Amino acid sequence: KQEVTQIPAALSVPEGENLVLNCSFTDSAIYNLQWFRQDPGKGLTSLLLIQSSQREQTSGRLNASLDKSSGRSTLYIAASQPGDSATYLCAVNFNKFYFGSGTKLNVKP
Amino acid sequence: DGGITQSPKYLFRKEGQNVTLSCEQNLNHDAMYWYRQDPGQGLRLIYYSQIVNDFQKGDIAEGYSVSREKKESFPLTVTSAQKNPTAFYLCASSMDRGFGANVLTFGAGSRLTVL
Numbered sequence: 001k002q003e004v005t006q007i008p009a010a011l012s013v014p015e016g017e018n019l020v021l022n023c024s025f026t027d028s029a030i031y032n033l034q035w036f037r038q039d040p041g042k043g044l045t046s047l048l049l050i051q052s053s054q055r056e057q058t059s060g061r062l063n064a065s066l067d068k069s070s071g072r073s074t075l076y077i078a079a080s081q082p083g084d085s086a087t088y089l090c091a092v093n094f095n096k097f098y099f100g101s102g103t104k105l106n107v108k109p
Numbered sequence: 110d111g112g113i114t115q116s117p118k119y120l121f122r123k124e125g126q127n128v129t130l131s132c133e134q135n136l137n138h139d140a141m142y143w144y145r146q147d148p149g150q151g152l153r154l155i156y157y158s159q160i161v162n163d164f165q166k167g168d169i170a171e172g173y174s175v176s177r178e179k180k181e182s183f184p185l186t187v188t189s190a191q192k193n194p195t196a197f198y199l200c201a202s203s204m205d206r207g208f209g210a211n212v213l214t215f216g217a218g219s220r221l222t223v224l
Contacts, residue, residue, distance in 0.1 A: 004151065034213060043115075043199055044215040089151070097142075097213060099151035 002026055004092050006100035013080055014108050021075040021103045023090035028068040031093040035064050035075050038087045038102070047088075048075070080107045111136045113216035115200050120221045122187070122194065130185045130219045132200035140211065141183035142201040145169060146218075152199065158183055187221060195223045 003026045013019055023033070032051045036044040048057045048064040050073065056065040063076040073090060087102040113134045122128045134141065140159045144152040154167030158177040172191025177183055183202075187194045198219045203211035 009149075032212070036215075041197075041218070041220070043113075043217040044201075044213075046212070046214065049212055091152075091213065093211065097154070097211075099144075099153075101149060101151040 002092070002094050002096075002098045004090060004098045004100040006088075006090060006103050008103060009101065010104040010106075012106040012108065015080060015082060017080050017107075018076070018078050019080055019105075021077070021088050021105070023073040023075070023092075023100055025071045025073075025092045025098070027094060028071060029094065030068060031095060033064075033066055033073050033093065034091045035062075035073075036089045036091065038089060040087075044089065077105075080105075082107050082109050113200055113202055113214060115198075115216035115219050118217065118219060120219060122221060122223050124223060125189045127186055127188050128221065130187070130198055130200075130221070132183045132185065132216060133181055134183075134200075134202045134214075134216075135181065136202055136204075136214060137180075138202035138204050138214070139180070140203045140205065141177070142203075142213070143167075143173070143175065143183070143185045144199045144201065146197040146199060155185065155198075194221055196221060 005024045007022050034049050035047045050057050050066045061078040066073045085107050087104045089102040090100045091097050116131045142157040143155040156175040158164035174186045200216040201213045
């Protein structure tokens, strides 16, 4: 069974910091990887999609990288803001989607 | 606007009752999915459907049932056989029939509480 792990489970930072969220997976044979944001009691909003042939994707202050050989993806958030506070989940597509349990981010004003 | 609509947002059920959660999409996506989310855990796949009138069990299908009579609709029934149904349920869809290149789009979720 495929496993997806996200570390840390929770993170609290002051506003303005740059931060990195990690996602690791057990098999390098992936089709793509998505990063999602989830606000409390809400559905998942897609942030970035990286196809297996890509190394990184950028959207605004967000940058996601993918290293299939080491089974890792990172989500880099630049100049964090209180509005970034949410849970961030990664989903790895092994021809079936597997989700990590998420990193709960709190950005303090 | 295109998207996925889940209803109801909140649902309370007495033990022994069946309840049905609605999921409708207007994205013209072929594939639809139901996930369950429990606190501190990742999403777990209940059922998925890649084409009308066909669906497959996911990792935790016991105590649940689905139908896919229309492309736009994929309702989930939580039966009385589901021992611990209190959870947040998320419906998703993707464009292609195969998992390979798919990208997931999610609804806003339905929270079920058993009284």
